[in-house]
Amino acid sequence: MNAHWDWHYVHEILPILGEAALITLQATLLGFALALVIGLVLAVCRMAANPLVRHAAAAVVEFIRSTPLLIQIFFLYYGLPEFGLALDAMLAGLIAIGLHYGAYCAEVYRAGIDNVPRGQWEAAAALNLSPQATFRRIILPQAIPPIVPALGNYLVALFKETPLLSAIGVLELMQTAKILGSESFQYTEPITLVGLYFLVFSLLSSGLIRLLERRLGVRAASRS
Amino acid sequence: MPANRTGSAGTSPTGSSPAAGALAAAAILGFAGGLVVSSFAGFRDFLPELLRGAAVTVQVAAGGSLVAVAMALLATAARLYAPLPLRWLAVAYVELFRGTSALVQLFWLFFVLPMFGISLSPMTAGIAALGLNIGAYGSEVMRGAIEAVPRSQWEAASALSLGRFRTLRRVILPQAFVTMIPPWGNLFIELLKATSLVSLITLSDLAFKAQQLNQTTLRTVEIFGIVLLIYLALSLLVTLAMRALEHRAGRRLLRGKETG
Numbered sequence: 354m355n356a357h358w359d360w361h362y363v364h365e366i367l368p369i370l371g372e373a374a375l376i377t378l379q380a381t382l383l384g385f386a387l388a389l390v391i392g393l394v395l396a397v398c399r400m401a402a403n404p405l406v407r408h409a410a411a412a413v414v415e416f417i418r419s420t421p422l423l424i425q426i427f428f429l430y431y432g433l434p435e436f437g438l439a440l441d442a443m444l445a446g447l448i449a450i451g452l453h454y455g456a457y458c459a460e461v462y463r464a465g466i467d468n469v470p471r472g473q474w475e476a477a478a479a480l481n482l483s484p485q486a487t488f489r490r491i492i493l494p495q496a497i498p499p500i501v502p503a504l505g506n507y508l509v510a511l512f513k514e515t516p517l518l519s520a521i522g523v524l525e526l527m528q529t530a531k532i533l534g535s536e537s538f539q540y541t542e543p544i545t546l547v548g549l550y551f552l553v554f555s556l557l558s559s560g561l562i563r564l565l566e567r568r569l570g571v572r573a574a575s576r577s
Numbered sequence: 578m579p580a581n582r583t584g585s586a587g588t589s590p591t592g593s594s595p596a597a598g599a600l601a602a603a604a605i606l607g608f609a610g611g612l613v614v615s616s617f618a619g620f621r622d623f624l625p626e627l628l629r630g631a632a633v634t635v636q637v638a639a640g641g642s643l644v645a646v647a648m649a650l651l652a653t654a655a656r657l658y659a660p661l662p663l664r665w666l667a668v669a670y671v672e673l674f675r676g677t678s679a680l681v682q683l684f685w686l687f688f689v690l691p692m693f694g695i696s697l698s699p700m701t702a703g704i705a706a707l708g709l710n711i712g713a714y715g716s717e718v719m720r721g722a723i724e725a726v727p728r729s730q731w732e733a734a735s736a737l738s739l740g741r742f743r744t745l746r747r748v749i750l751p752q753a754f755v756t757m758i759p760p761w762g763n764l765f766i767e768l769l770k771a772t773s774l775v776s777l778i779t780l781s782d783l784a785f786k787a788q789q790l791n792q793t794t795l796r797t798v799e800i801f802g803i804v805l806l807i808y809l810a811l812s813l814l815v816t817l818a819m820r821a822l823e824h825r826a827g828r829r830l831l832r833g834k835e836t837g
Binding site for chain 1: 672673675676677678679680681682684685688689692766769770771772773774776777784787788791797798801802804805808809812813
């Protein structure tokens with residue numbers, strides 16, 4: 354039993370955790386990039402003219418949001434090989450995270466696109482722009498800036514869920530901390546350090562988002 | 578993670594597409610359920626074991642919900658009405674648990690606390706960690722809902738010479754209660770989904786049973802397919818219950834307005 358905090362041990366494990374932190378960061382950024390793309394696709398499908406596509410997309414979003422990310426990770430990691438598609442743990446995890454947060458982002462995109470005034474579509478039609486060009490050049494550029502803070506919140510949420518990757522053995526922070534703990538029987542330092550790492554990054558990034566919110570708010574106000 | 582399905586709590590209480598979402602979910606549930614029954618051979622062998630796991634999941638979710646609501650109430654009361662040191666403590670609690678990851682909190686309670694001489698059973702650690710985590714988000718929801726009640730309500734109550742406490746209890750909280758039901762519904766679903774984490778501290782919940790069966794039978798797609806459907810059904814139950822509660826609370830508020 355050691356209730357005290359061992360600074361010597363902290364010095365020993367910090368470099369190892371630092372390397373693992375890079376993996377966590379990598380998983381966060383790649384996962385979020387994937388979520389942004391998947392989210393946009395799902396959002397466009399949810400607004401498709403074809404009711405079948407629309408309802409299928411809504412069902413997929415609802416399904417993904419109602420079931421745990423951990424099970425989705427297991428499903429992809431253990432299940433895909435049955436279809437002849439064996440992915441390594443990191444890739445399977447990234448796809449699961451991208452899908453899960455893509456479903457959340459789809460709702461954000463949809464709100465942003467819905468908020469662009471109908472007159473913009475009509476004006477673009479009057480100028481003889483094709484629907485694709487209207488969407489890409491007129492609607493999206495107006496829809497994205499107001500939703501940046503909401504998307505940022507999902508980035509922070511996604512970051513905090515990357516420890517789930519430890520369940521399939523990805524050597525990110527949590528898994529590394531667990532291994533360190535089980536080697537030395539000193540869990541206090543590694544797990545507390547991981548907690549601190551998440552706390553610092555979350556506080557920093559939510560501060561950044563607030564700043565961004567204020568700047569975007571100022572811009573939106575000055576424009577209108 | 579949580580507090581983000583909340584969306585526009587103030588304007589449209591049920592969120593973006595109330596009936597459509599539930600209907601869609603019900604539709605896939607029915608469709609996939611049929612698929613399970615018709616084509617997944619041997620799913621009868623898995624089901625009893627998985628349902629036993631689901632019972633543990635429900636237990637953790639129910640316990641966690643109670644802890645979450647209690648913690649949210651405490652933290653909100655402290656943040657709004659307590660003297661300064663207590664207020665700081667509440668802010669620290671909310672920021673700490675919102676700022677770190679649920680899994681880290683769970684592991685901390687389960688692996689680190691024993692080093693300080695406090696050993697929790699997996700069940701207790703699971704309920705405590707999830708309850709504390711969701712409670713922090715819930716406190717933000719409660720504070721938002723209370724602050725969203727128009728200032729004029731306080732003024733009107735004071736014009737009627739109601740005391741501060743009675744204003745809060747009879748005027749402000751009933752209105753805030755209705756606005757906070759939908760975001761709490763989302764939080765309960767987040768909590769339900771987060772219960773899967775307790776499988777990582779050896780509690781034999783639904784996710785744990787799924788992994789166990791998967792290792793012995795290797796029928797991955799069937800097992801995890803059924804498990805996803807069970808979670809979906811549980812989420813749907815939470816959604817329906819919260820919608821019923823919202824409906825009743827809204828009606829009661831309206832009746833109060835008519836008679837009072």
